[in-house]
Every structure is written in C-alpha cells, then in structure tokens.
Amino acid sequence: MPDTHKKLSGKTLGFSLTGLGLLLFVLVLINLSFSGLRLRWDATEDKIHSLSPGTKNILASFEETITLKYYFSDDPIQMPPHIRAYGRRVGDLLREYETLSKGRIRLEILHPEMDSEEEDWAKAYGVQALPTATGENLFLGLVALSQDKEEVLPFLDPAKETSLEYDITRTLAQLARSRERHIGIVSGLDVLGRSPMPGMGGGGPWFFVKELEKFATLHPIDAQTRDLPPNLDLLMLIQPGQLSPDLLFAIDTFVTSGGNLLIFSDPAAISDPMALYGAPENPLNPLFSAWGIEVSDTVVVDFHAATRLMGQNNQVENNPSWLSLDADAIRSDHLITAGLSSLLLPMAGSVHITESSPLEARVLLSSSPNAAPMDPALVRMGIESLRRNFQATGQSYVMAVHLTGPFPVAFPDGPPESPLPMEEDLGDPENQKKNPPAPSPASQEARILKPASLVLITDADLLFDAYYMSRQNFLGFEMARIFNDNLNFVLNSVEMLSGSPELIHIRTRDVMDRPFSRVRDLERQAETRWLAQEQALLRKAEEASARIQALERQKQGAETLVLTEAQETELRRFNEEKIRINKELKQVRRNLRADIDALGVRMKILNLLAMPLLVILLGLFVAYKRRKKTRHPL
Template identity: 40%
Template sequence: MAKEKGYDYKKALLSITGLIVLFLILIFVNIIVSYANIRWDATEDNTYSLSEGTKNILSSMTAPVTIKLFYSQSNPDVPVNVKVYAKQVKDFLSEYTHAGKGQIKLEIYDPTPDSDEEEWAQKYGIKPMMTPHGKIYCGLVFVSADKEELIPWLDPSKEQVLEYDLTSIIQGFQRPEKKVVGIISSLPVFGTGGRPQFPGQASGSEEWLFVTEMKKIYDVRNINPSAQEIDPALDLLMIVFPKNLSSQLEYAVDQYVLSGRNALIFVDPLCVSDKSQGRQQFIRSSGASLDNVFKAWGISMNSSEAVADFGQPTRVRAGDNRLEDNPLMISVRGAAFNKKDVVTAGLESMLFPVAGAIKKTGAEGYEFESLIYSSKSAALMDAFKAYLGVEEMKKDFVPAGERFNIAVRVRGKLKTAFPDGRPELKESDSKPPEQIKGPHLKEGKKLATIIVVSDADMLADQFYVQRRNFLGLAIAEMFNDNLNFLSNASEILTGSDDLIGLRSRGKLERPFTAVMELKRQAQERWLAKEKELVKQIEETNQKLRQLEKQKDVSQKMIISPQQEAEINKFKEQRQKINQELKQVRKNLRADIENLGTTLKGINIFLMPFLVSVTGIGFAIYKQRKFRKK
C-alpha cells in the first residue's frame, strides 16, 4: 500500500522528458517551416494568390524589373484603409518576387519629411496625400533598364484591378516596341481637311480625340473601308461603324480573327455622327452591323432596333428648350457594369447615344460574357424613334423585364462566315493583291477574343469630353468613362492570352453582412415611420387650411376649438411616433450589440472550448486504452 501512495518518480521523469521532447519538436518544426517558404492563402477569393496568367507571364520574363514601393509607414496619421491596403500590396508584391524567380526585385522606402527617400519619391512623380500633419506617400515605381512606369497613388478603391495593373506594366517591359492597331471606319475618325459638302455637315478637320489618344500609346494605322486585305502584323483590329463594307473586306476580317488575332468592334443601329447621308438620315435609319460575320461568331444585333432604357435615361434639352429624360441616350452607371471583368471593373459612368442589343444566338464552344448591360426597365424599339421625341417613345412602351447587352466579349476558336472561301469579286472590286492569297481558314487555329459594342457614337468627342480654353491652353475634360473603356479594352486585347485571361479580384474588405442587414431592416422601419409622420403632418395642415377657409375675416387670428383639438391630436400623435422612433433606434443598437457580443464570445471561448473538449476526449480515450491493457 505504501508503494501505491508513494511518489512515482519514473512516471514524473517520463512526463518531464516528454514535455521537453515536445517543446524541441515544436522548435524544430517551426525552423523547418520558416525556411521552407510555405505559402497558404486562406482568403475566400484567394486575395493573396496570383492567377495562372500572371504566373505564366512572370515565368517567361526576359527583362528584370525592380519595383519600388514608397509608403509613409512611420507616419501615424495614415488612414486606416490606406494602411490596410498598403499591407495587402506589400504581401501581394512578395508573391510577385517569389514567382519571378529572381527577375523581380522589391524595394520598400519610407519617405519621411526632408529625407532622401522623399526627394526620390518626388522626382519619380509619386503624388502624396496632403494632411494637416504632413504628406502621406503610397505609390509604386517600376524600373527596367532605362524605362520607368509609375502608379503615383495606390487607391484602395481600385483594389479589384491591382493584379492586372501590376502584371500589365511588367509585361510591357518585356516588349518595348509599340503595338500596332489598325482602324477601319466609315466615320471620319482620322479627320478630313475638306469643306462641308452640304449644310449641317461637320467639317471634320480634326481627328477624333480617341484616335489622338491612341496614337500616344500605339502605332495606329488607317485601313480604308474599300481595302481587301488586313495586314497580319496588326496586334489589334478596330472596326468603328462598319457601314457598307465590301464582302472582300468582311472576308479579310473573318480570316484575320480566325488566325487567332483579336478585334474591337463598334456597331450601331442609328449613328447620329454619320453625316454621310446629309438630310436623308432623317428619312432612313443610319445603322451598321456585321450580320454575316456575327452569325458565324454566335452573336447578332438587329441594326433597326435600339434599346430604350427608362431606368438609365440621359437628361437632355429638347427642341422647345425643355429638359427631358431621353431613354435612347443611355447613361450607364453602377450595377450595369460587369465588376468581375478588368475591362469594366473600375468604370463608373458611360454614355451610349442610341445603342442596340447584342444577343447570343446559341453557338456552342464559345465564351460569351456581357460587359455592359441595360437596366430591367428597358425594351427594344424602332431606332428611328430617336428623331421623334421622348413623348413618342413613351407610347405603348412596355419594359421587357430583362437586361439587354450593350457590350460583350466573345472568346474561342471561331468558325468562318465564308465556308466556301473568298467571295467572288464584283465588278466594282479591284483585283486583290497576290500577297493575300493564302490558305482559307474554316475554323480558328488559336483562341481569338472579340469585344463588340452596340454603339459607335460613344467614341465621338461630344459624348465624353468638354473642350475649353484656359489661359490660352486648349483643355479637354472627360465627363464620363467612354475613353477609359476604350483604353481598357485596347490594352487587354493587345496583350497576351495570359493578360486577357486575368479577372477582377475580390476585395480584401469584408463587410459585416449581418450587421448591415440589421441596419437596413431598422432603416426601412424608420423610413416607414418617417413617411407616416410626414403624411400625418400634411393631412393635419390640409385640415387646418380647410378650417381656415370656413372662417370669416374677423376670425382669422382666432384659433377655433376644432382647430385646437386637431393641433392637440397631432401633437399627441407626433409624440407617440417619436417614442416609437426612439424604440426602433434602441432596438437597432441592442440587436447590433447582441450580435457583437455573440461574435466576441465565439472568438474568445469557442476555440479554447473545442481544444479543451478535444484534449479531454483524447485523455479519456488514452485512459480507457491503458485500462484494457
């Protein structure tokens, strides 16, 4: 019995030894993990993980890139959202350096006041945020050989396109020469030097602004609409209002795309910028599409129908100087953009004067994605009604209850619209040059990406830019994102397949949806009570006015017993409703506090509880196993 009551030194020694061994194992495992560079992204949208397209681009780099992050980390006045975003950017850039396999170098600088780092930030063009306590820097500089690219301010609101911005800049260093863009247009987008041929026609002496802007980035070439070939050296084919294109040029477009090249196409059911018909444009619709080619690509657009969107109209001045909301001039905002696509993720507003509806015709094997769409308060109507006024449009208008596609992306190995080969030459066609005689493609050999927009007028200057003179300088101010859309689409389509495949990223910020839902419900109740109070005020005031009319002139300054009773009744109702409003707000705070307490309890106690239960269960299991022995 004494032995049983005695202290078991052997057991104690084994327990102490076991703890020491366990401690050493933990240290050893920690050292191994730290050197193993193991990465695990546990976020819902893989916020810190690179896409496969980015990894492919980084793995094929030939020109090394140095990324310099200028961030005022030591400044205590950095806004919380900027601080969180800067931390995310640093972590994300570390993924780039890891995937770059030595080709990407990351340097981080803290530009404190009057420091060399601040001087370099200013030389590079990093734009600081001005605060009462100093400047806050948060920008990136990319350096490769003698070339530099800049993101002057890392805007947290552009978090979704961060990966695309970083990857596109890095890829740009790998191919320094300008990309080649060819433009086919039946509109005078390159400008004309001649005088107007008829009253009302614009002189067209200047090229359109979008062409001028594209020439700053690309080697832009004008392809005559009467041409019969397309230079295979083009990186992107852009077609703007393809009116009356010859079958020879349509065939050239078809074969160009089937060769695996990309295209950006703007069609239109009624082009208000088309002045080629003179006054006849008011007699017949001035539309243009590529019906034959579109059919083979699995899409269609009826060039005689336009989308009338009473959910997204544009306020314009009518002929009699009245302001009216025109549903055929669609002002696209917010939810009408595909936020999951990098082309449209960062856009806020666009203007489409008379746009058509692009439909998928059921062709299999192609990716079809809507980029911009109408609201559900839209319907199709004859495009010619654009000349008849809003009142005429309202007649017999019935919302279709569905969204119509204004801009789409089609991707895949497309099929030809000319299965029998090149169409026969017409008498008006010139003989095609020898160099374009080649193998006829019936199906695409490579993936091609086509972006189609159902309005060409959106590229006309008056629909996205205001020009003014300031101190002798001509200034162009953009008032929507029409040009930004073109810039995004062109940049995507002139990039590699890996860059085209990049998607808009999820946001790191996660809202408390349960709290927001509680607030929303309470706000709805509050608004309902507020409306009820306002309604009762109006009803009471109306009754008071009616009582006032019943009195003669000598009684105007005297409150009748009936008026006094009404006023007292209203005061009692107002006091009651105010008490109810206070109770709603009190319940709202209580619901939110209870939810917070529940979440806090889960965070504090749930994990220790689970660990404890697991430990107790394991101990019971071991004890039972020991007893069986």
C-alpha cells in the same frame, strides 16, 4: 506529515517550472524554425488576397530577372492614414510576387525622405511626387527594371486597388514582352480627343485610350484612307463614319487573313453630337451581310435592367433604355466576361446571327425576356413615351457576341466601286502618293482564309468616361474611381484579341459592390405590376380625351363655351377611374416598401442576434455536458 507535504509541494513547483521552461523553449524553437516560412490562408470567397493563376503563369514564364523598386513614403505624420494603410497593403502584395517568382523578381522597398538619394532616383524614374503643405514630397509608385528596359507606374491610385494586381502584372508582362502590340483605331467618335470643334470633345483622349497606351502602340486611321498599317495585332472600329470603299476592302482582307476585330456599333450613340440628326446607314453592313450578321437600328428597352437617372423634372426615375446589366445578363463562362458583375449600356442595340453564318457565335451580353426593341426617336422622347408604348416580346436580345472561324470574303472582286475623285485631286501628285490607286481585281491573289476572332458590341457609349468612372482630386492629382465593369470589359476584349489571355483572369477578380439581389428582385416584380397598371391608366386617359374631343366637335354656336351634360358625365367617370387606379398604384408602392422593409428587419435581427444566440446555445451545451459528467462520474 507537514514535511512530506512541503517536499511534495516543492517537487510539484519544480516540475511545473521545468515544464513551463520546456514549453517556452519549444515555442521559441518552433518560431525560429518556421520564421522563414510564410503560411497564409485566404478565406475570402473570391481569394482576393491571393495572386491569381494568370499572374502565376506569367511569373513562371519569365526568363530574365526583374527588379521592382517600390517608392513608398511611409510617414505617419504627412501621409494620410488611409493611403498609408493602402501603401502597406501594396508592399504585402509585392512580397507575394517576390515569393512566387522563385528568384526571378527582386523587391526593393524604398522610403524616400526629403533631399535624399532615394527621392532623386524616384523623380529620375518618373514617379509622381505628391506635394504637402510643409513642402515635402510623398511617393507611392513602382518601377520595374530588366536589363535595359524599364516600366513605371508613377502613382498607385488607392481608388483603383481592386485592379492593383492587374496593373502590376501587366507592367511585368510588358517588360518581358519582346514586341510591343499594335492596335489600329477607326472611330467616328472623338475618342482620341483631337477635335477642335466646340461640343465635339477635344478634352484629351478618353480614359480607355490612356489605358491602351500603357501596353500598346495605337494607330489612328482615317475613315477615308485606302489601307491599314502593317503588322496590326488588333483593329478597333468604334462607331465609324462613312468608310472609303478601299478601307472596307482592306478590313475585309485583314479579317480573312486572320486579323482580329473589335467593333462597337451603336444605333443611337449618345456620345456622338451628330446622332441627334439621325443615324446614317451603318457603313459596315456590307461586311456584316457577308458574315451572316444582322445589327439592328433599334434600341433595346428592358425594364428588368432599368437604370436610375435624373429625369427632365429633376426627379429620379428608372430608365429602361439605359441598361444596367448584372451577372444574370453577363456570360460567366467566357474569358472576356468571366467575373464581370456590372455593366452600363446607354441606349444599346442588338445583334442577330443568321443560320447561314459559318461563324461560331458565343453570346456575351443579353437582355432579360422583359424587353423589346424600340425606335431611337421614340426613346429620346422620354420615359413617359417608353412606358406608354412598351410591350415586352418575351425574348432576350443579344448586345455583345464573340464570333470565331474563317470569315467569308465580302469583296471577292476587289474594292467596291469608288466614287469619282474630286477634280482638284486629279493633278495633285502629293494626293496620289497618299492615296495610290487601288489594285485592280485581276492583280488580287486568291485569298487563303485563316481563322479570326470578332467581338461585336452594339453600344459605343460604354466607352465614355462618365459611364464607368468618377474623378476626384487629391493633392493636385486626379484620381479615378471605377464604379462598374465597362472598362474591364473593353480591356478584357483587347487582351484576348491581341494575344494576352492570361491577364484576363487577373482583371476579372476585381471586387465590386455586391448588390442586394433580393431587394432588386422585389423592385423588379413591383415594377412589372406597376408598369401594366400605369399603361392601363394612360390608355384610359387617352380614350377619355378622345371621347371628349369628339363631343367637342359636335357642339355648335354658344355651346362651345360650356361643357355639355355628356362631357361632364365623361369627365366625372374618367376622374373617378383615375382616382381608383392611383390608389392601386400607391398600394403597389406600399406593398413594395413593406416587403423590402420586412426583409430589412429580418436581416437586422439575424445580424444582431445570430451570434449571441449561437454563443448562448454553445454555452448551454457545454454546461449540460459538464453537469452530465458530474452526475455520472467514471
């Protein structure tokens, strides 16, 4: 028996070792077989770790081979850990480009060291060097080369990681593009940073202009010129001042000939220092009237989109004239706004498309029904004035719209009547060369209307840097942190109107902070109740003050120095009413906090206990099954 047992044990051990060896061999064989195959599963909701369809379509359209040189100082000592981790993620993303391009992209990942040939080439291409305390240079940039063309991303800002895919794909598309885009800009705001006057800008171009310059040639156009540059892909009108009649006619001719427009028309542009002196008549009204468009001169006030701002008393308050638009206010099925989740529009106006307009209109941005139009002068008086005079109309107001179709001719008989030229200009040959007389109506050929597109936004302040980005300094370089979709909205509009719609599907995949929508809804409900009671209090306060003043006018002689019995009764009644309403307001705030706190407690319980409870229940279920098998063996 013992010998037999030993033989069986030996055979069992031999079988076990043989099986283990075979298993190890199979695992090694599988690893070798699939080592060149990249299998990935992106489990995120928005597929943020996968290349978007827009990028894939652009890669498939490439005909020439593109070489990507990624300069990344992967130094664990000198490179800050978070930037080093970001640099590695950039490398992973670039490998995705190389894999999906099917040989059309060749990737080179280079780690420049001090006084190396890679460092010299990086500087020669224009990749920015980040100096360190030890004198070494760190690099985090990308160079794209194709035949005799090159595009450079000098510094891949970690703060803009959410738009990294767009920046890379835009660079590749620009490299493969046969012709550069041309965009004309007519602006009453100093978006180009050229004004030498104090308080009027002059600090360099606004950030969105720098972004446009990366992929297009910009043509600044003076408001008093008589013609537009040729071959424009897009014309941007940004809160234009008084336009010359000939320029109005040129714009009319441009759009009726199929040219696309992007217009920012603001009833109260905070970024315009002259806006405090009152807004003049909109110079585009003759065009709007012909197109069936009505742009209001009032400001949309919406308590459901109020923005938390520091008030005049240095306390944070909800300002309903600064609109923080969320996904409910943004159209989700349009190329321009799909995927956008957060916009800030300070003191925006509204637009209405009349029934007589022949254009097809698609709303991009709109307010909630808890909104009302108000005079800009009244809005500037402060939050108390808004609360006292606000009365919701129950309708939504459109703040951005996309119009398409053949645009009607605004000036069929040529330019509108021009003012007489200044006397000193009559004999100036140079002036006549710069501003030749406009062609007479008789010389105008019959215009053939071609379909065009117009994106009209009733706010210009959303373009200002401070309303969508904050700046930080790192190692002497300025980095930008984008905190909402204002820039995305503008660039999306430019991409679609100037002919690159594929890039829109990339940028709109940016990952934004997800708001606590339930908490936001609770705050909105309490805000509505609070506002109604506050307005009631203010009305009663004004009525009591009016009654006291009426009694004051009735007093005579020595009675002017003391309160009458009627006045004392009125004051006592008002103070009692004020105390009662203040108690109700405090109760509303307590109820709001109680609802939000209760929601927070439920979320904590769910987060802390859900997974342990799930594991316990799973363990109990497994134990029950095993015990059941033990009691009833087969």
